[in-house]
Amino acid sequence: MTQSQLARLAPDATPEAVVEVIMRDGGVVIEGLFGDSTIEGIKKDLDPVLDEVDNGHDEVFAGNRTKRASGLFARTEHMATIALNPLYRSVAERILNKPINIFFGEESVPNPTGMHVGATMAIKIGPGQGAQPLHRDDSVWLWRHPTYQREARVQIMVAVSDFTAGNGGTLVIPGSHLWDDERPPRLDEAVPTEMKAGSALIWIGSTYHGGGRNTTADQYRFGLSMGYDLAFLRPEENPFLTYTLDQIRSFPEEIQRALDWSSEHYVGWVEVDGQMSDPMDLLGRDDYTAIGAGLPGRA
DSSP: OOOSSOOEEOTTOOHHHHHHHHHHHSEEEETTOSOHHHHHHHHHHHHHHHHHSOBOSOTTTTOTTEEEEOOGGGTOTHHHHHHTOHHHHHHHHHHHOOOEEEEETTEEEEEOOOEEEEEEEEEEEOTTOOOOOOBOGGGGGTOOSSOSSOOOEEEEEEESSOBOTTBTOOEEOTTGGGOOTTOOOOGGGOEEOOBOBTBEEEEETTSOEEOOOBOOSSOOEEEEEEEEEETTSOOSSOHHHHSOHHHHHHSOHHHHHHTTOOOTTSSSOEEETTEEEOTHHHHTOTTOOBTTBOOTTOO
Protein backbone atom coordinates (compact mmCIF):
# COMPACT_ATOMS: atom_id res chain seq x y z
CA MET A 1 0.00 0.00 0.00
CA THR A 2 1.35 3.42 -0.97
CA GLN A 3 1.99 5.99 1.76
CA SER A 4 -0.51 8.85 1.90
CA GLN A 5 2.28 11.43 2.12
CA LEU A 6 6.03 11.77 2.25
CA ALA A 7 7.85 11.96 5.57
CA ARG A 8 8.79 15.45 6.75
CA LEU A 9 11.92 16.47 8.63
CA ALA A 10 13.18 19.72 10.14
CA PRO A 11 16.15 21.58 8.60
CA ASP A 12 18.29 20.69 11.62
CA ALA A 13 17.93 16.97 10.91
CA THR A 14 21.23 15.15 10.54
CA PRO A 15 22.34 14.05 7.07
CA GLU A 16 22.27 10.47 8.33
CA ALA A 17 18.61 10.79 9.35
CA VAL A 18 17.67 12.31 6.00
CA VAL A 19 19.51 9.58 4.08
CA GLU A 20 17.77 6.89 6.14
CA VAL A 21 14.33 8.25 5.20
CA ILE A 22 15.23 8.73 1.53
CA MET A 23 16.58 5.20 1.18
CA ARG A 24 13.45 3.87 2.87
CA ASP A 25 10.81 5.95 1.05
CA GLY A 26 12.55 7.32 -2.03
CA GLY A 27 12.19 10.96 -0.97
CA VAL A 28 11.61 13.34 1.93
CA VAL A 29 10.36 16.88 2.54
CA ILE A 30 12.65 19.20 4.52
CA GLU A 31 10.50 21.96 5.97
CA GLY A 32 11.84 25.52 5.98
CA LEU A 33 15.24 24.63 4.50
CA PHE A 34 15.70 28.06 2.90
CA GLY A 35 14.96 31.48 4.37
CA ASP A 36 12.74 34.28 3.10
CA SER A 37 15.67 36.27 1.66
CA THR A 38 16.70 33.36 -0.57
CA ILE A 39 13.16 32.74 -1.79
CA GLU A 40 12.46 36.41 -2.44
CA GLY A 41 15.80 36.76 -4.22
CA ILE A 42 14.96 33.82 -6.49
CA LYS A 43 11.61 35.38 -7.33
CA LYS A 44 13.18 38.75 -8.08
CA ASP A 45 15.81 37.21 -10.35
CA LEU A 46 13.79 34.52 -12.12
CA ASP A 47 10.25 35.87 -12.40
CA PRO A 48 11.31 38.22 -15.25
CA VAL A 49 13.18 35.36 -16.96
CA LEU A 50 10.18 33.05 -16.85
CA ASP A 51 7.84 35.83 -17.94
CA GLU A 52 9.84 36.10 -21.17
CA VAL A 53 9.90 32.41 -22.14
CA ASP A 54 7.17 30.52 -23.98
CA ASN A 55 5.16 27.71 -22.51
CA GLY A 56 6.28 24.23 -23.42
CA HIS A 57 5.19 23.00 -26.83
CA ASP A 58 3.94 19.53 -25.96
CA GLU A 59 1.14 18.24 -23.77
CA VAL A 60 2.97 15.14 -22.59
CA PHE A 61 6.25 15.98 -20.83
CA ALA A 62 7.28 19.64 -21.09
CA GLY A 63 3.69 20.81 -20.67
CA ASN A 64 1.92 23.37 -22.83
CA ARG A 65 1.05 25.53 -19.80
CA THR A 66 4.41 25.25 -18.08
CA LYS A 67 7.35 27.67 -18.24
CA ARG A 68 10.94 26.51 -17.79
CA ALA A 69 14.37 28.15 -17.62
CA SER A 70 17.79 26.58 -17.13
CA GLY A 71 21.40 27.79 -16.82
CA LEU A 72 20.46 29.10 -13.39
CA PHE A 73 23.93 29.71 -11.96
CA ALA A 74 24.22 32.61 -14.43
CA ARG A 75 20.70 33.87 -13.74
CA THR A 76 20.59 34.04 -9.95
CA GLU A 77 23.30 34.07 -7.31
CA HIS A 78 20.88 32.14 -5.10
CA MET A 79 21.43 29.02 -7.21
CA ALA A 80 24.77 28.64 -5.44
CA THR A 81 22.94 28.88 -2.12
CA ILE A 82 20.82 25.89 -3.14
CA ALA A 83 23.73 23.84 -4.49
CA LEU A 84 25.98 24.50 -1.49
CA ASN A 85 23.32 24.02 1.17
CA PRO A 86 25.15 21.93 3.79
CA LEU A 87 22.32 19.49 4.41
CA TYR A 88 21.48 18.83 0.76
CA ARG A 89 25.13 18.56 -0.26
CA SER A 90 25.95 16.22 2.63
CA VAL A 91 22.99 13.99 1.83
CA ALA A 92 24.01 13.81 -1.84
CA GLU A 93 27.61 12.96 -0.93
CA ARG A 94 26.52 10.15 1.40
CA ILE A 95 24.25 8.59 -1.21
CA LEU A 96 26.44 9.06 -4.29
CA ASN A 97 30.05 9.06 -3.21
CA LYS A 98 30.55 5.35 -2.54
CA PRO A 99 34.15 4.50 -3.45
CA ILE A 100 35.27 1.14 -4.73
CA ASN A 101 38.72 -0.36 -4.34
CA ILE A 102 40.76 -0.80 -7.49
CA PHE A 103 44.26 -2.12 -8.07
CA PHE A 104 47.19 0.12 -8.99
CA GLY A 105 49.70 -2.61 -9.57
CA GLU A 106 49.44 -4.88 -6.57
CA GLU A 107 48.08 -2.21 -4.24
CA SER A 108 44.32 -1.95 -3.63
CA VAL A 109 43.27 1.69 -3.22
CA PRO A 110 39.87 3.39 -2.84
CA ASN A 111 38.61 5.23 -5.92
CA PRO A 112 35.91 7.81 -5.05
CA THR A 113 33.05 8.32 -7.46
CA GLY A 114 32.43 12.03 -6.83
CA MET A 115 29.45 14.06 -8.03
CA HIS A 116 28.65 17.01 -10.26
CA VAL A 117 25.67 19.19 -11.12
CA GLY A 118 23.53 17.40 -13.68
CA ALA A 119 20.98 20.10 -14.51
CA THR A 120 19.29 23.21 -13.16
CA MET A 121 15.70 24.18 -13.87
CA ALA A 122 13.19 26.80 -12.76
CA ILE A 123 9.65 25.57 -13.42
CA LYS A 124 6.31 27.35 -13.27
CA ILE A 125 3.30 25.08 -13.72
CA GLY A 126 0.36 27.17 -14.91
CA PRO A 127 -3.40 26.86 -14.33
CA GLY A 128 -4.93 24.10 -16.40
CA GLN A 129 -1.70 22.13 -16.83
CA GLY A 130 -2.22 18.37 -16.71
CA ALA A 131 -0.06 15.99 -14.71
CA GLN A 132 3.32 15.07 -16.13
CA PRO A 133 3.87 11.37 -16.89
CA LEU A 134 5.47 9.66 -13.90
CA HIS A 135 9.10 8.85 -14.63
CA ARG A 136 12.51 8.06 -13.17
CA ASP A 137 15.24 10.63 -13.80
CA ASP A 138 17.98 8.02 -13.98
CA SER A 139 16.36 6.56 -17.09
CA VAL A 140 18.44 8.98 -19.20
CA TRP A 141 21.45 6.75 -18.45
CA LEU A 142 19.49 3.51 -18.98
CA TRP A 143 19.87 2.72 -15.27
CA ARG A 144 18.45 -0.63 -14.19
CA HIS A 145 16.37 -1.27 -11.08
CA PRO A 146 16.27 -1.96 -8.26
CA THR A 147 19.54 -0.09 -7.69
CA TYR A 148 21.03 -2.17 -4.92
CA GLN A 149 24.57 -0.94 -5.45
CA ARG A 150 24.54 2.68 -6.60
CA GLU A 151 22.13 5.57 -7.15
CA ALA A 152 22.80 7.93 -10.05
CA ARG A 153 21.16 11.16 -8.83
CA VAL A 154 20.07 13.05 -5.70
CA GLN A 155 17.67 15.82 -6.68
CA ILE A 156 16.17 18.77 -4.86
CA MET A 157 13.01 20.73 -5.66
CA VAL A 158 12.80 23.99 -3.73
CA ALA A 159 9.34 25.45 -3.28
CA VAL A 160 9.56 29.08 -4.43
CA SER A 161 5.79 29.30 -4.10
CA ASP A 162 3.68 27.12 -1.85
CA PHE A 163 3.18 23.62 -3.28
CA THR A 164 -0.33 22.19 -2.93
CA ALA A 165 -2.27 19.24 -4.28
CA GLY A 166 -4.30 21.69 -6.36
CA ASN A 167 -1.54 23.77 -7.97
CA GLY A 168 0.69 20.99 -9.22
CA GLY A 169 2.82 19.99 -6.23
CA THR A 170 5.33 17.37 -7.41
CA LEU A 171 3.85 13.87 -7.49
CA VAL A 172 5.93 11.10 -5.91
CA ILE A 173 5.31 7.38 -5.46
CA PRO A 174 6.88 6.51 -2.09
CA GLY A 175 8.78 3.26 -2.20
CA SER A 176 8.94 3.13 -6.00
CA HIS A 177 12.74 3.28 -5.92
CA LEU A 178 12.60 -0.36 -4.80
CA TRP A 179 10.56 -1.53 -7.81
CA ASP A 180 11.99 -3.46 -10.71
CA ASP A 181 11.75 -2.28 -14.32
CA GLU A 182 8.70 -4.36 -15.18
CA ARG A 183 6.26 -2.53 -12.90
CA PRO A 184 4.67 0.58 -14.44
CA PRO A 185 3.80 3.57 -12.23
CA ARG A 186 0.12 4.44 -11.80
CA LEU A 187 -1.13 7.94 -11.10
CA ASP A 188 -3.37 6.71 -8.29
CA GLU A 189 -0.25 5.50 -6.44
CA ALA A 190 1.36 8.96 -6.42
CA VAL A 191 1.04 11.48 -3.60
CA PRO A 192 1.33 15.26 -4.11
CA THR A 193 4.15 17.15 -2.43
CA GLU A 194 2.54 19.82 -0.26
CA MET A 195 4.95 22.29 1.32
CA LYS A 196 5.38 25.96 2.09
CA ALA A 197 7.71 28.23 0.13
CA GLY A 198 11.27 27.67 1.40
CA SER A 199 10.75 23.98 2.03
CA ALA A 200 12.30 21.38 -0.27
CA LEU A 201 11.70 17.91 -1.61
CA ILE A 202 14.81 15.73 -1.88
CA TRP A 203 14.59 12.45 -3.80
CA ILE A 204 16.70 9.99 -5.74
CA GLY A 205 16.86 9.22 -9.43
CA SER A 206 15.19 5.82 -9.09
CA THR A 207 11.99 7.23 -7.57
CA TYR A 208 8.95 7.68 -9.82
CA HIS A 209 7.75 11.28 -9.79
CA GLY A 210 6.32 14.01 -12.03
CA GLY A 211 4.86 17.48 -12.05
CA GLY A 212 1.34 17.53 -10.66
CA ARG A 213 -1.90 18.72 -12.24
CA ASN A 214 -2.72 22.40 -11.68
CA THR A 215 -6.48 22.67 -11.20
CA THR A 216 -6.45 26.25 -9.90
CA ALA A 217 -7.86 29.21 -11.78
CA ASP A 218 -4.95 31.60 -11.28
CA GLN A 219 -2.05 30.05 -9.34
CA TYR A 220 1.36 29.25 -10.79
CA ARG A 221 3.35 26.62 -8.92
CA PHE A 222 6.95 27.85 -8.89
CA GLY A 223 9.77 25.43 -8.11
CA LEU A 224 13.52 25.45 -8.55
CA SER A 225 15.24 22.13 -9.13
CA MET A 226 18.74 20.76 -9.52
CA GLY A 227 20.41 17.38 -9.27
CA TYR A 228 23.75 16.12 -8.07
CA ASP A 229 24.76 13.19 -10.28
CA LEU A 230 27.62 10.71 -10.24
CA ALA A 231 30.68 12.50 -11.61
CA PHE A 232 31.34 9.90 -14.31
CA LEU A 233 27.90 10.32 -15.90
CA ARG A 234 27.30 12.83 -18.68
CA PRO A 235 25.26 15.76 -17.27
CA GLU A 236 21.86 16.45 -18.79
CA GLU A 237 22.60 20.16 -19.08
CA ASN A 238 25.83 20.89 -20.96
CA PRO A 239 27.77 23.34 -18.73
CA PHE A 240 30.40 24.13 -21.36
CA LEU A 241 27.82 25.58 -23.76
CA THR A 242 25.50 26.98 -21.08
CA TYR A 243 27.96 29.34 -19.37
CA THR A 244 30.56 31.72 -20.73
CA LEU A 245 34.14 31.58 -19.49
CA ASP A 246 33.68 34.89 -17.65
CA GLN A 247 30.62 33.49 -15.89
CA ILE A 248 32.48 30.33 -14.87
CA ARG A 249 35.31 32.45 -13.46
CA SER A 250 32.82 34.46 -11.40
CA PHE A 251 31.39 31.39 -9.60
CA PRO A 252 32.67 30.01 -6.28
CA GLU A 253 35.30 27.31 -6.72
CA GLU A 254 32.91 24.63 -5.44
CA ILE A 255 30.48 25.52 -8.24
CA GLN A 256 33.24 25.61 -10.86
CA ARG A 257 34.19 22.07 -9.88
CA ALA A 258 30.57 20.96 -9.74
CA LEU A 259 30.11 22.22 -13.31
CA ASP A 260 32.89 19.87 -14.47
CA TRP A 261 35.80 22.31 -14.48
CA SER A 262 37.76 19.66 -12.65
CA SER A 263 39.36 16.28 -13.27
CA GLU A 264 39.71 15.35 -9.61
CA HIS A 265 37.83 12.10 -10.27
CA TYR A 266 40.02 11.11 -13.24
CA VAL A 267 37.62 12.26 -15.95
CA GLY A 268 37.58 15.61 -17.75
CA TRP A 269 41.31 16.39 -17.94
CA VAL A 270 42.73 18.56 -20.71
CA GLU A 271 46.19 18.45 -22.32
CA VAL A 272 48.18 21.62 -21.66
CA ASP A 273 51.87 21.97 -22.51
CA GLY A 274 52.09 18.24 -23.05
CA GLN A 275 50.64 17.37 -19.66
CA MET A 276 47.28 15.96 -18.58
CA SER A 277 46.02 18.95 -16.58
CA ASP A 278 43.07 19.85 -14.39
CA PRO A 279 40.77 22.37 -16.18
CA MET A 280 40.77 24.42 -12.97
CA ASP A 281 44.35 25.38 -13.80
CA LEU A 282 43.15 27.09 -16.98
CA LEU A 283 40.76 29.44 -15.19
CA GLY A 284 43.64 31.35 -13.61
CA ARG A 285 45.59 31.80 -16.84
CA ASP A 286 45.28 35.07 -18.74
CA ASP A 287 46.24 33.34 -21.99
CA TYR A 288 43.18 31.09 -21.85
CA THR A 289 40.34 33.06 -23.39
CA ALA A 290 37.81 30.72 -24.97
CA ILE A 291 36.14 27.45 -24.17
CA GLY A 292 37.29 24.78 -26.60
CA ALA A 293 39.74 27.04 -28.47
CA GLY A 294 43.11 28.71 -27.97
CA LEU A 295 44.37 26.27 -25.32
CA PRO A 296 47.72 27.39 -23.90
CA GLY A 297 50.62 25.45 -25.35
CA ARG A 298 48.92 24.71 -28.66
CA ALA A 299 49.89 26.30 -31.96
